[in-house]
Amino acid sequence: MTSSPVARPDEVRRHNRTTLLRLLHVSGPCTRAALAAELGLNRSTIKTLVDGLAEAGMVEEKVPRPGRGAGRPSLLVLPQPQAAVVLAVDLQVEHVAIALVGLGGQILGRNSWNLRGRMREADEVITHIIESTAVLAGDLGVTPVAAGVSVPGVVRRSDGLVHEAPNLRWTDVALGERLSSVLRIPVLVGNDAELGAVAEHIRGVARGSSDAVYISADVGVGGGVIADGSSLRGKSGYVGEVGHMVIRPGESGRPCYCGSSGCWETEVGEAALCRALRLPEDTPRGAILVELRQLGNDPLAAWERLSEFAEWLTLGLVNVVNLLGPQLVVLGDLLTVLPESVLDRVGTDVRRRSLVSRAVGGTRIVSSVLGIDVKLLGAAEIAFEMVLDTV
Amino acid sequence: MTSSPVARPDEVRRHNRTTLLRLLHVSGPCTRAALAAELGLNRSTIKTLVDGLAEAGMVEEKVPRPGRGAGRPSLLVLPQPQAAVVLAVDLQVEHVAIALVGLGGQILGRNSWNLRGRMREADEVITHIIESTAVLAGDLGVTPVAAGVSVPGVVRRSDGLVHEAPNLRWTDVALGERLSSVLRIPVLVGNDAELGAVAEHIRGVARGSSDAVYISADVGVGGGVIADGSSLRGKSGYVGEVGHMVIRPGESGRPCYCGSSGCWETEVGEAALCRALRLPEDTPRGAILVELRQLGNDPLAAWERLSEFAEWLTLGLVNVVNLLGPQLVVLGDLLTVLPESVLDRVGTDVRRRSLVSRAVGGTRIVSSVLGIDVKLLGAAEIAFEMVLDTV
Numbered sequence: 001m002t003s004s005p006v007a008r009p010d011e012v013r014r015h016n017r018t019t020l021l022r023l024l025h026v027s028g029p030c031t032r033a034a035l036a037a038e039l040g041l042n043r044s045t046i047k048t049l050v051d052g053l054a055e056a057g058m059v060e061e062k063v064p065r066p067g068r069g070a071g072r073p074s075l076l077v078l079p080q081p082q083a084a085v086v087l088a089v090d091l092q093v094e095h096v097a098i099a100l101v102g103l104g105g106q107i108l109g110r111n112s113w114n115l116r117g118r119m120r121e122a123d124e125v126i127t128h129i130i131e132s133t134a135v136l137a138g139d140l141g142v143t144p145v146a147a148g149v150s151v152p153g154v155v156r157r158s159d160g161l162v163h164e165a166p167n168l169r170w171t172d173v174a175l176g177e178r179l180s181s182v183l184r185i186p187v188l189v190g191n192d193a194e195l196g197a198v199a200e201h202i203r204g205v206a207r208g209s210s211d212a213v214y215i216s217a218d219v220g221v222g223g224g225v226i227a228d229g230s231s232l233r234g235k236s237g238y239v240g241e242v243g244h245m246v247i248r249p250g251e252s253g254r255p256c257y258c259g260s261s262g263c264w265e266t267e268v269g270e271a272a273l274c275r276a277l278r279l280p281e282d283t284p285r286g287a288i289l290v291e292l293r294q295l296g297n298d299p300l301a302a303w304e305r306l307s308e309f310a311e312w313l314t315l316g317l318v319n320v321v322n323l324l325g326p327q328l329v330v331l332g333d334l335l336t337v338l339p340e341s342v343l344d345r346v347g348t349d350v351r352r353r354s355l356v357s358r359a360v361g362g363t364r365i366v367s368s369v370l371g372i373d374v375k376l377l378g379a380a381e382i383a384f385e386m387v388l389d390t391v
Numbered sequence: 392m393t394s395s396p397v398a399r400p401d402e403v404r405r406h407n408r409t410t411l412l413r414l415l416h417v418s419g420p421c422t423r424a425a426l427a428a429e430l431g432l433n434r435s436t437i438k439t440l441v442d443g444l445a446e447a448g449m450v451e452e453k454v455p456r457p458g459r460g461a462g463r464p465s466l467l468v469l470p471q472p473q474a475a476v477v478l479a480v481d482l483q484v485e486h487v488a489i490a491l492v493g494l495g496g497q498i499l500g501r502n503s504w505n506l507r508g509r510m511r512e513a514d515e516v517i518t519h520i521i522e523s524t525a526v527l528a529g530d531l532g533v534t535p536v537a538a539g540v541s542v543p544g545v546v547r548r549s550d551g552l553v554h555e556a557p558n559l560r561w562t563d564v565a566l567g568e569r570l571s572s573v574l575r576i577p578v579l580v581g582n583d584a585e586l587g588a589v590a591e592h593i594r595g596v597a598r599g600s601s602d603a604v605y606i607s608a609d610v611g612v613g614g615g616v617i618a619d620g621s622s623l624r625g626k627s628g629y630v631g632e633v634g635h636m637v638i639r640p641g642e643s644g645r646p647c648y649c650g651s652s653g654c655w656e657t658e659v660g661e662a663a664l665c666r667a668l669r670l671p672e673d674t675p676r677g678a679i680l681v682e683l684r685q686l687g688n689d690p691l692a693a694w695e696r697l698s699e700f701a702e703w704l705t706l707g708l709v710n711v712v713n714l715l716g717p718q719l720v721v722l723g724d725l726l727t728v729l730p731e732s733v734l735d736r737v738g739t740d741v742r743r744r745s746l747v748s749r750a751v752g753g754t755r756i757v758s759s760v761l762g763i764d765v766k767l768l769g770a771a772e773i774a775f776e777m778v779l780d781t782v
Contacts, residue, residue: 232623245710315637322632322633355650
């Protein structure tokens, strides 16, 4: 508050370069004219910056396909994917995916494996990530310069400590430091819902929304928040444990592993969905999806089965909207496969019952559009955040 | 996300001047040496800036009282209160206070009046604010250059629209625009809890906390959030309606004016406190305070009366901490007069029952220290935000 950093003239050029590179990374190929307009810089400054980046191999310039307009077309500037490659890791409760992602957000290659029994122990997971990264990087002939990791748990951003990832049974694992010391690149670890929010904001359905919330609902339930255009996290990086909002206090609330009871997660997580569908709580994911898709064809049956689940989902979303005031809530993971008729009703009820939704003119409730890549893409973005101003 | 503003060299000097002025405004008198150290600028740059501000009458320099150290003492730079004066308005359900606040945060003069019946209508309130401001400014011989207004309701920051202030029975009142058009100065309107958070962060108990939440609990209950050092508000300025978090769903929840039922406000607002104290719900504030002070002398009786109230307070605070991850929660208004034994127990229970509190090493729950001035001081700060970079 008291002393914001003071800009020095010699920082301006570097700042412009980073801003231009970030714009190309996020928006894809742009003409020089569009870059000049977007950044508010004159054409000669843009030329100098682009020439410098082209010389360094970060971008290339192409003559765009001729359009109908008269005159010489403005050169198209493209980010070079190989110029900055990051490692993205999506650690889930039963599955790990890694990807090497190039400048511009393109996934250059990927690998994944299932976690069962001993494979889920931190040592095993870390070793496997490191080995798979080496193989993938070798195959592609690239070297990652930074890494981002998505973890379903409470993580400390500053040093990548996984404080508690209950469904993995991890406590106080120095994941960031351990990966960083072997891979010899900077590593950031983020909460999976936070990274879902980042990905949907930069490359998905929340693009252009300055205030959005992403709800991850897998075995556990979490939330990621975009506030005023940036990812919201506490100084220590702990924020958005919406799954542990107590929503069903008293006798009827189910005990939660967190020590509390009646947490939202106990009513809208995977186990709750299985109960609603009258499936055993350990039903494989595939069978849950089949059941939901079938229900999707029969709105009446869907509402009969899922109305109580939908009520708890609605109540939690009303609270999230009233506390955080987003224009948009993005539902992720299992929630994206709820029957459309149920999702529509939840959206209508949240708008009707939330004071803040009414004030912002109606918060939209939509499904995530980035599919299974959403957390990989978010993990890649926090890695790019570290390197775009240094490459 | 895509295009952050690009700094131009000619903006640097102005930026430095504003940063220095803001530091003096927030921290009070500083030596030139301390300013140089805090801002990371060399002494000659500081001298140029301070000389410019002194010439403009914004600061004065004094020789500090001689200390024991050898050598010539560094000159002390003091903000000049009269150099920039803002109007602060604290609109409450039964009471309005206005103050003229000088650079540095000193209240130069104030006035207040009660609201009853017709006096609470928007037209009457606005007229009375304008007339009282003219009288106060005349008495003090100053002219405010901007105004900030605190309102207990859902307000839109961009244009000062009061969307809903239910306890005042105001709906869609263009408060900011109407005050601004008559006073002919820029006016910002903020939610009262938001401004409580701002004030405690800049001048109170949350100073130095990068992540804090302020809970206002008067007739209504609200929340203001400091995230990563700044006040959190949605693009449209609607954020933090924690009072309308549904915490008691189902049959047992009381109906709330917002249309929902079981809202936190119905369990921890003034009416709920009266119920807990076995007082009529329309008991005057003074009588509630007397009752609470008496209970403070008898921890056993206090717990017997207030344990259920404390449980709802705890549940809501667990949710706030799990969603927002603050290091510090500041309780305001009526909550500050709860018996210390009850507040201690609530703090202990929140720390024990919140996953995120455990992760951040224990969220502290403390009482507001700025007393009845807290929202006036917050309103003054949003006004200063508008003018410090232009004066």
